[in-house]
Amino acid sequence: MNAPRTRVQRRPVHGVLLLDKPLGFSSNQALQKAKWLLRADKAGHTGTLDPLATGVLPLCFGAATKFSQLHLDADKTYVATARLGVKTSTGDAEGEVVSRRPVHVTPEDLARVEAQFTGPIRQVPPMHSALKKDGKALYEYAREGVEVERAPRDVVIHKLEIRVIDADTVRILASVSKGTYIRTLGEDIGEALGCGAHLSSLRRVATGGFAEAQCVTLEALEAMDEEERLAQLLPAESLVGGHSRVTLGTEDAARFLSGLRRRGAWTDADEVAVFGAQPPAFLGTAHVKAGELIPGRLLNPIEIQQILLNAQQTEATP
Structure with a gap:
């Protein structure tokens, strides 16, 4: 038993x-x-x-x-390896091989393709993805052998480097906007090189900050x-590191947490991280328009108390 x-x-x-x-x-x-x-x-x-x-x-x-x-x-950065000359059903090493072509790639070819795929591009999302159509994930259709039409997406490749590892393998470093599919980028690079490709490994090395x-x-x-x-935990405010910062006194902080707008000599800003002065605590996000601090996503008083208590306990631990 x-x-x-x-x-x-x-x-x-x-x-x-x-x-x-x-x-x-x-x-x-x-x-x-x-x-x-x-x-x-x-x-x-x-x-x-x-x-x-x-x-x-x-x-x-x-x-x-x-x-x-x-x-x-957030923007993200990936390092991938792509196997040239072999195209698979999924765009990665898990899929079945659907075609093989000879590989003849020169440094000039790589430079041309880097330039071609740097900046704003359009991508068709892969069938093997979690995007949904009619409430059903695309990969579910793919498993059933059904291919559905997908609208192209506008994405941005901020930085692209393609380096040869061996005769049929390249290393791809790509810094990209949200919504970019690196498997699709690898496949498209393979097609632009005239030989096809699939990803054999993929690693995300950065996201946001x-x-x-x-x-x-x-x-x-x-x-x-x-x-x-x-x-090991970073504080919740680490997610808003790029925001402007506003600190409120005790009375204004309490009213802000109840959802009320506050007035002050602040310049307009779309992304603001708001803190209380006493006790020092992250309160949430806001935006400033015409001197008004307008609440966005807010912590509640219980969450703030728990965070402050945990911080006190951590400081007290020898």
Whole structure:
């Protein structure tokens, strides 16, 4: 007879964990594992990485989940390897080979293709993606052998470098806008080179202001005790590092948290991070228009109290 499973006692955890997602895990599987290790009661991620991709995956807990959309929209940087001359049904190494062509690529070809795909481009989303049509993910249609029409998307490739690794493999470094499919970019590069291609590996090395050097692996997280795991969390305000900053006094902070606009000598700004002066605390986001601070996404007083209490406990720990 199987022993009963121990029920995990959940708790309020607030902050951002920069995870180095392992190969073979879906983003949700990685999230659920980290959530279990932290015993967190609320969590979400900031955009999916394919199971065959590794790298930077910011995970949001508690109050930080309110600002996860900001990193869904962030620019991202990837390093990929592409196998030239072989096209697959999925655009990566998991798919079946659908064509083989000889590879004859010169440095001039690579320079031409880099220029061709740098800047604004249009992409047709791949069938093997989580985009939905009529409430059903495209990859579900693909598994059934059904191909549906997809509208092209406008995306921006901010930086593109293609370097030869060997006779039929290239390394692709791409800094891109939101919504860019690197598998599709790899396939399109292969077609532009006249030989076809598929991705054999993919790693996200940066998203927004976060980079791979800041990340922790699930393996390392498992080896830590609870205090060490909590110490890996960045504060929720790390998601709004690029925002202008406004600090409010006690009375204005209380009214702002209740959703009221505040007036002040602030210049107009679309993205503002708002803090309270006493006690020092992140309150949420806003925008400023005509001298008015207009609330956006706000923490609630309980979340703020929990964050302050956790900070006090951490400082008190020897």
